[in-house]
Amino acid sequence: MYLKILCLVTFLYASPGLSFKPVVLIHGIMTGSNSMEMILHRIKEKHPGTIIYNVDRFESWSSLETMWHQVLEIGQDVANISAKHPEGINLIGYSQGGLVARGIVQTFSNITIDTFISLSSPQAGQYGAGFLHLVFPGLVKDEVYELFYSRVGQHTSVGNYWNDPYHQQLYETYSVFLPYLNNHLQSAESQNFKNNLLKLKRLVLIGGPDDQVITPWQSSQFGYYHGNETVVEMKDQAIYKEDLIGLRTLNESGRLHLVTVPGVNHFNWHTNVTIVDNYLLPYLD
Ligand SMILES: *[C@@H]1O[C@H](CO)[C@@H](O)[C@H](O)[C@H]1NC(C)=O
Ligand SMILES: *[C@@H]1O[C@H](CO)[C@@H](O)[C@H](O)[C@H]1NC(C)=O
Numbered sequence: 236m237y238l239k240i241l242c243l244v245t246f247l248y249a250s251p252g253l254s255f256k257p258v259v260l261i262h263g264i265m266t267g268s269n270s271m272e273m274i275l276h277r278i279k280e281k282h283p284g285t286i287i288y289n290v291d292r293f294e295s296w297s298s299l300e301t302m303w304h305q306v307l308e309i310g311q312d313v314a315n316i317s318a319k320h321p322e323g324i325n326l327i328g329y330s331q332g333g334l335v336a337r338g339i340v341q342t343f344s345n346i347t348i349d350t351f352i353s354l355s356s357p358q359a360g361q362y363g364a365g366f367l368h369l370v371f372p373g374l375v376k377d378e379v380y381e382l383f384y385s386r387v388g389q390h391t392s393v394g395n396y397w398n399d400p401y402h403q404q405l406y407e408t409y410s411v412f413l414p415y416l417n418n419h420l421q422s423a424e425s426q427n428f429k430n431n432l433l434k435l436k437r438l439v440l441i442g443g444p445d446d447q448v449i450t451p452w453q454s455s456q457f458g459y460y461h462g463n464e465t466v467v468e469m470k471d472q473a474i475y476k477e478d479l480i481g482l483r484t485l486n487e488s489g490r491l492h493l494v495t496v497p498g499v500n501h502f503n504w505h506t507n508v509t510i511v512d513n514y515l516l517p518y519l520d
């Protein structure tokens with residue numbers, strides 16, 4: 236018996252490539268698949284044999300196309316990838332790509348994701364000059380709701396997750412994406428959105444206080460402003476307390492991991508090798 240176990244252990248250690256699930260990477264806004272190459276190479280180096288798909292749709296300016304469009308298009312690719320790997324795949328999205336990725340996880344019932352890692356993504360929305368000025372340098376955060384909360388404003392990805400704490404009624408009236416994905420507003424898909432998120436084996440939400448672009452940075456872990464610019468953490472938000480999309484159930488079954496890393500600017504999460512080593516690789520098996 237002892238010998239058998241020893242042999243099995245040796246076998247597992249000697250053939251690491253067999254055990255790593257394929258990984259899908261989704262890039263951030265105004266960039267493309269190139270920006271994810273450090274992560275790709277590092278995973279291949281440390282977990283040899285891993286098959287990696289680096290999404291090259293919606294690069295550069297087309298990353299501003301609507302969130303639902305991106306979710307449905309990239310989701311078809313991921314569904315095809317998933318069909319090829321019935322044992323399950325892992326998904327990593329950076330910045331806006333992490334919100335596209337969550338849209339895919341919650342929308343597609345025919346995708347089997349083992350671990351989904353959201354790397355500094357505006358999961359609860361965005362209200363800050365940092366992100367806004369990446370794309371629209373001339374706009375002012377406390378006035379931009381007039382643009383985003385309109386039919387036309389909803390034609391950009393950023394408008395789809397702009398969450399102005401001072402104009403919640405307009406957000407609920409006009410935003411076609413985030414309030415629905417978060418089951419803040421009910422739709423025919425609400426139950427499906429929750430069921431699909433609950434199929435994850437692990438949800439890892441990475442973010443940090445020195446991000447300077449995701450505002451508030453706690454949005455990377457479902458914390459957000461409430462009423463004014465005072466941040467309310469995830470555990471005290473309705474989305475968690477009322478288990479609207481399954482976050483509380485995920486946590487109670489040990490599947491939700493909040494990872495807070497200080498000292499990382501938004502533009503360094505995907506270029507900093509210690510982030511991959513310490514916070515991505517341990518979850519990729
Ligand atoms: C998915 O796979 C099907 C069947 O192989 C193919 O017809 C379709 O074009 C693929 N879709 C995408 C988005 O790659
Ligand atoms: C996955 O489901 C979507 C509809 O939700 C469908 O359009 C797509 O063809 C399916 N893809 C695969 C590979 O089963």
Ligand SMILES: *[C@@H]1O[C@H](CO)[C@@H](O)[C@H](O)[C@H]1NC(C)=O
Pocket residue numbers: 461462463464465
């Ligand atoms: C923000 O709202 C919270 C709770 O509603 C309140 O306690 C706090 O005083 C408010 N802060 C400001 C600056 O208005």
Ligand SMILES: *[C@@H]1O[C@H](CO)[C@@H](O)[C@H](O)[C@H]1NC(C)=O
Pocket residue numbers: 469470486487
């Ligand atoms: C998640 O679960 C852990 C362990 O059960 C618990 O300590 C933690 O407080 C929970 N997190 C939240 C946000 O409730």
Ligand SMILES: *[C@@H]1O[C@H](CO)[C@@H](O)[C@H](O)[C@H]1NC(C)=O
Pocket residue numbers: 496497498499500503507508509510513
């Ligand atoms: C890289 O990440 C580590 C945390 O893993 C952090 O302490 C360090 O400041 C980061 N460096 C840069 C340049 O972002």
